[in-house]
Amino acid sequence: MKPSFKERLAYWFDSRMSKGTSDLIRLLAIVSVLGIALITVLLVAFGYSEANGVDVFWDSFATIINAWMPYYSDGDGSIGYLVIMAIAAIIGLLITSVLIGIFTTAIEEYIEGLKESKSTVLEKDHIIILGFTPGEYTLIKQVVLAAGTKKRTIVIGSDTSSEEMREAVYDNIDVPKNVKIIFRTIDIFDPQSIEKVSPATSRHILISPMDDKKTIKVLLAVSLLINSTDNENVRVSALVSKNEYQFPETIAARHNVTTIQMHNTIAKMLAISCTQTGLSDAFREVFAFDGSEFYSTVIKDAAGLTYEELTLRLDKAVPVGLIHDGNVMVNPGKSVKIEEGDRIIVFAEERDSGILANVDCKDLPTAKYESSDTDRTVAIIGYNSSFRTVYEEMLDEISEVIVADIPASKKDAVMKVASRFKDRKITILEDDIDEVENMTKLAQEVHHIVLLSDYTMDNEDADIQSIFRIMRFRDIRTKLGLKFNITAEMCKKANLNLIREDEHMDYVASSNMSSLFLAQLSENYELTPLIKEILDNDGNELRLKKAKDFGINGIHTTQQLRSIALSNNYTLLGYLRHDTYESTFNPNLTDEIDLDGEDSLIVLAEN
Structure with a gap:
């Protein structure tokens, strides 16, 4: 059907209005000129002005622009003149109002544009x-x-x-x-x-x-x-x-692109943290920037020393490796000699904190580490692409694994992974693990529970599912007086605020850990091999080692603890209290530390 004149006019007007401030002002100018011309023609045609056309046009222009209402005595008091000039004033008032509106809108849009910061950034080294x-x-x-x-x-x-x-x-x-x-x-x-x-x-x-x-x-x-x-x-x-x-x-x-595979990293942290409560917090503290950090630096008078001598003498910083000829060596070994030009990788509060102390390095204690944790039972609830890594990275003391909430299509994959560990028993629960009765039965059989996030679900939904399971297991543990600990994978750090802290609880929030690792890469890019090694499945890793497994019980200096750790090829970063799960990093070399056998040393170790 052919559009009507009214529809075409509305369409034309809408098109004009949508073209922006400049077109609106142009349209308003045309309307103003036409209005002035119309008033001029009416005044001349009806004989209300004896002046020439130019003067009449100028008077009409002044009236419309100023929105000036005529006096009663103007134009010899003629009603027609007063009506025409009143119409001119009203047209002027409308035009002025619209013009002010257009300019106000344009200024608001410009201010909003400034708020949106659309200009190109002119910064360097950002x-x-x-x-x-x-x-x-x-x-x-x-x-x-x-x-x-x-x-x-x-x-x-x-x-x-x-x-x-x-x-x-x-x-x-x-x-x-x-x-x-x-x-x-x-x-x-x-x-x-x-x-x-x-x-x-x-x-x-x-x-x-x-x-x-x-x-x-x-x-x-x-x-x-x-x-x-x-x-x-x-x-x-x-x-x-x-x-x-x-x-x-x-x-x-x-x-110059560096990528880190996060699911494997998170899975490894889950696997180790489940039997070493407090390790996930240690990870966060090691990689955060609000305490000690990793730096590469030059230590005065370090050249010529062995790595062992450096470790036992360096105060206010912990040596964790060397950069030799551009190659990063983490925990290189006691006998490795430091050469001129080598940079020392330290864990310290400031890059230049470390100083060589004039202390005696003779007759320091050594001890062989032997784990006392054996025959531990772990429950893994849930399945995702990290399951294999979690299962394979679990420590040797795990003798039995009970898995639940496994999709039917993944059971063969689970059994295939488990078949590689002949000394580790595996049981697949068929019952609905979210039933309180089944949860209670499982909780009484295990020492540790690992909750895997469901990657097929929305992050929020997956976290809510984990939160409900955490709350139910906590309730069961409290009612029955059980001692098992829980390690949960969470997608978003913000959701951790929905559940209170718990001494038998470790959280691994992928968004939080991901951000910590990225920030480390931005600040310490030359240490990327160190960061990757700590996060990778091979090489040196962050571990908790119980003091009693070294035969440690009582007061030792930091230097003595470093010597004991180094005798097992471990690098001591700090220690963790078993009763409060509070960790202390980079203690001074001569500090005396009173350790209970259940307290743990925080170390970098290959096993």
Whole structure:
């Protein structure tokens, strides 16, 4: 059906209105000129003015622009003249009102545009964080803490409104004056949009933890930009969940991309933490920036010493490795000699904290570590792609594993993994584990319970399922006076606030740990091999070793404890109290530490 004149007029008017401020002003100017011309014609046609047309036009223009109402005596008191001029004044009032409205809207839009910070970032040596999730602030907080007292610029780019990001960050993070945070609303999957945060002049680009496919898309967009610039020093770090999404090594090397496979890392932490309560907290403290940190530094007069001598003499810092000819060696061995030009990797509060103490290193105690934990029973509840790693990484003292809530399609895979461990019994529970009766029965049979997150569910739903299971097991433990501990995998750190702290509880929140690891890469990129080794399944790992298993009970100095640890090729980082689960890192060399046999040494060890 042919559109009516009214419909065409409405469509034309809508089209004009949608074209923005400049078109609206142009339209208003045309309407004003037409209005002035109409008033001029009426005044001349009806003989209300004896002046020439130009003067009449100017008077009409002045009346409309000023919205001036005529006096009764004007125009010899003619009613027609007064009506025409009154109409002119009303038209002028309407035009002025509309013009003010247009300018007000334009100014508001401009101010909103400024709030959205759409201009290109003109910074150098800044850290870029691509991606923002409200409620998840660990990565930003750790990058801020890593700055210390140094001036640092952080640029956060996301499809979230800049104003919304700014409010969320400053409401939840204490940002010091030496740290400047810039926010940009961009499409993090579009290379052209990412250019607004100036990746070519940055020092490090961190891709905030997100879905693997999204992470890879962002990596591709960023690497495309970096490859087209002359800056070869820009580093890119990201975390992926699955092995199949690891960036190929040749491409990663060409684009300075570092990826860490997180599901395996989280699974390993779950496996070890389930029998070493407090280890997950130790992981968080080791990788956070609000205490001791990993640094590479030069120790005065260290050249010529063996690694053992350095360990037994270094105060206010713990040596954990060396950088020799560009190669990182973690816990290199007691007899390795430190050469000129070698950098020492230390765990300390400041890069230059460590000093060589003039202390006697003779006749220090040594002791062989022998684990006293045997025949432990663990329950694994739930199944995800990390199950295999969790099962394989469990310590040797686990003699029996009971698994529950296993999908029927995965039972063969579970039994295949278990078949590799002949000395470890496995039982698959067929009953519904969420029934209180079945939970109670299981709780009475085990020493440790591991709750795996369901990766097929939404993160929130998976965390809520874990929270309900935690609460039920806690209730059972309290009512029956049981001693089992729980290690739970959580997707979001924010959800940990919904459940109170518990002395028999370890949490491994993937979003939290992911952010800690990314922040470490941004600040200590040269130590990437150290970080990867600690997180990997091979090499030195963070462990808790009970004091009684070294024959330790009573007062020892830090130097003596280092000597005992080193005699087993362990690096002592600190100790953990078994009654409070409070950890102490990097104690002074001569501090006297009173350890109970159930207390634990926090060490880097290969086994």
